[in-house]
Amino acid sequence: MKGLLKFITCGSVDDGKSTLIGHMLYDAKLLFADQEKALELDSKIGSRGGEIDYSLLLDGLTAEREQGITIDVAYRYFTTEHRSFIVADTPGHEEYTRNMAVGASFADLAVILADATKGIVPQTKRHARICALMGIKHLVLAINKMDLVGFDQERFQAIKDSFLQITYHMNLESIQVIPVSATDGDNITARSDRTPWYDGKALLPYLEKVDVHKEETHEQFVLPIQRVSRPDHNFRGFQGQVEAGHIQVGEEVVVLPSNEKAKVTSILITDKETEHAGYGQPITIQLDREVDVSRGCVLTTSDQVQVTDMFTASLLWMDDTELIEGRNYLIKLGTQTLPGTVLSIKHKIDINTGKEAPADRIFKNELIECDIALSEKAVFDTFTHNEALGSFILIDRISNMTSACGVINQSLQRSANVIWQETDISRAVRSKQKSQKPLTIWFTGLSGSGKSTLANELEKKLVALGHHTMLLDGDNVRHGLNKDLGFTEGDRVENIRRIAEVAKLMNEAGLITITAFISPYQTDRQQAREIIGEEYFEIYVSTPLEECEKRDVKGLYKKARAGEIPNFTGISSPYEVPAKPKLRIDTSKQSIEDATELVLKAILDRVQL
Incomplete structure (x- = not known):
């Protein structure tokens, strides 16, 4: 018996994927008696006037049966005399392409269906390219509904030629094209008399014999670490699945990314010791010395990783x-x-x-x-x-x-020779010189919410207390550092990223940095938090849109309402409210003086040595 074959069925909506697999299982007598009986009973109230609807074997969701489409991936496990199979019946609708990609990620072979009456459509092409992207090297094109075109050989050949042209540059190892009728069962489990001009195998016999074995070209050992096992102080093992090559006791491995070297002292498969292990095996390895290894590290003998x-x-x-x-x-x-x-x-x-x-x-x-x-x-x-x-x-x-x-x-090796230069004068030295701890106070909120006014007042208070500060205001920064950026979503993302990097450098100088930017997107503020680190202190100026629009100091809301300013936050572009700001201030309810005192009280402990 050949080894396990994992394959998917894919293609455009209503090409007959579920029907094809259902009919294959039914004709090959691969169903239990109760499954067969349930199929026959369900078909009586189905959409085929009482005839067996083979797709019901795969389409289990109510929404799938109601609409006659596949939504989620349906897995089936079956065995014939010649081979064991796992098939993933994947959806054809463009809306559920992500589900198809999930199925493709596990498969060795793809059966792509095409409707003989429609030919190769965009979703068929998309699925073929996704299969190639996922590393699938073996494709079967099942040209379905041949009964609706009178089993016309010329129609079959035209669709076949079109598909071969599309897949020409996909670096595939095998392509088989088969004319089928999923409803009638032609060329599914046995050759059909209605296609005398087709001299290839039917679908199931082909799948039973096709060789999808991947030659192991990786002679060098690769083990991504999933877990460090430390049941007691006498045992420290590194666990994972071997993804390439072989390893044996006594062999030296390199730990990446640290580049430390150590020798293998023992190998365990489950709880049994072995002298060697190879590709595909889950193992536990012990090394001859203490090295820094955690989840995400890789043990290898390869110089290509x-x-x-x-x-x-x-x-x-x-x-x-x-x-x-x-x-x-x-x-x-x-x-x-x-x-x-x-x-x-x-x-x-x-x-x-x-x-x-x-x-x-x-x-x-x-x-x-x-x-x-x-x-x-x-x-x-x-x-x-x-x-x-x-x-x-x-x-x-x-x-x-x-x-x-x-x-x-x-x-990309652009950054390989760019190394962070450590200087003798450190952040700690600069901080001590200024008698303060660096901090970035990040004001976010709508235009007109009072961010800039509040930031300005806060800086004056801090300077009066003897602190060293730098205020970065949205408009001011766009006059210089970010003058090349517009107000598209992409430019806004880059604007915030640059500001965060500048704020980080100013914190390195020991300064208290104050920023006043709309920064409307949660993901961008999260990125700023990660760039700046522990010194990031977020304040949401939550003044309502109605109040901001009443103020309209710069006349921007009026222009935005008139359509003169595209992508204006709060009007034609969204503002994502911070989930967990350190402080929330509404300047429609608090005076600037009171709000400034509130901020000052919140940060003083953070900036004092």
């Missing part, structure tokens, strides 16, 4: 919110999770032609190539060399939803 903080990646964007350059996300890479930023969008990939197209904003279900910077150096490899260390997901830092999945194409 890389440690850097920037790389170029291909992404499938899956978030309803558009992707904008400069946005900050959590990146789960291997067993590591750390903050990262999409530095630049290089281009998007046209799903019809596969050609590159310029883009600065990316929308849901688009494929792109971009540069990503991590908050610190991390261990990774290119996806083509090691899938486990070369694939990742982006996680929205506010909603905790998966925003994108991607693969690493190459490392």
Whole structure:
């Protein structure tokens, strides 16, 4: 018997994916008696006038049965005389492309369906490209509903030629094209008499025999650490799954990213000791000396695994919110999770032609190539060399939803020779010289809320008390440092990032930094908090929009209402209220003097040595 085959069915909506797999299981007698009986009973009240509706075997959600579409991924496990299978029936609707990508991430082979009456449609192309992105090297194109075109050979050949042209540059190892009728069962478990011109295998026999074994080209050992096991003071083991190569007791390994070296003293698979272990095995390793190893580190004998903080990646964007350059996300890479930023969008990939197209904003279900910077150096490899260390997901830092999945194409070494220069005069020295602790007081709120007035009054009070300060005001900074930025969402992101970096440098100088910026997005304020560190002190000036608009000192709201100012916060662009500010002040209810005293009282303990 050949080994386990994990495959997915995908394609456009209503191409017959669930029906195809359901009919395969039914005809091959791979159902239990109660499953078969339930299918026959459910079909009596289904949409096929009492005839067996094979899709009901896979479409289990009420919404799926009502609409006749697949929404979530449905997994089925079955075994024939020749092979064991896990199939993921994935949705075809564009709205649920993220679910299809989840299914593709586990598969060795994809069965892509195309409707013979419609041919290759955009979603078919998108799914083919997502499969290639996820590293699937074996495709089957099942041209379904051949009964509706009279099993026309010319129609079959035209669709086949179109698909082969699309997949020509996808670096696939095998493509099989099969004419089928999922409803009638033609060419699913056995060759059909209605396609005498087709000389290939039916779908199930082909899947039973296709060779998807990946030759292990990685001779060098790679073990991403998932957990450090320390049951008592006598045992310290490093646990994970071997993602490449082999290891044996006595062999020397390198710990990345620290580059420390140590020898393997024992290897355990579950609770049994062994002399060696290899690819795919979950193991526990002990080393001959104490080294700094934690979750996210990698033990390896390879010289190809890389440690850097920037790389170029291909992404499938899956978030309803558009992707904008400069946005900050959590990146789960291997067993590591750390903050990262999409530095630049290089281009998007046209799903019809596969050609590159310029883009600065990316929308849901688009494929792109971009540069990503991590908050610190991390261990990774290119996806083509090691899938486990070369694939990742982006996680929205506010909603905790998966925003994108991607693969690493190459490392960017721009920062390899840029090293933070330690100086003899440190932050502590500068702080002591000024007799104060550095702090960044970050005022956020709508235009007209009183941020700048409050920041100005606070600085005067602090200077009167003998403190050393610097005030960064939104308008003033845009006259110089950020004069090249506009007011698009991407420019706003970059504006706040630069301000945070400047505030951090001023804190290094020992200064108390006061900022007054609308900073409307929660993710950008979170990024500022991480850049600045413990010195970040957020104050939300919560003055209501109605009051801000009444004041309208600069006449901006009036212009925004008239449509003269696009992307104006509070009118045509959103303001995301801070979830947990250190202080909340409403200047419509408190005088500037009282508000200033309130802020001063909140920060004095933080700035005094």
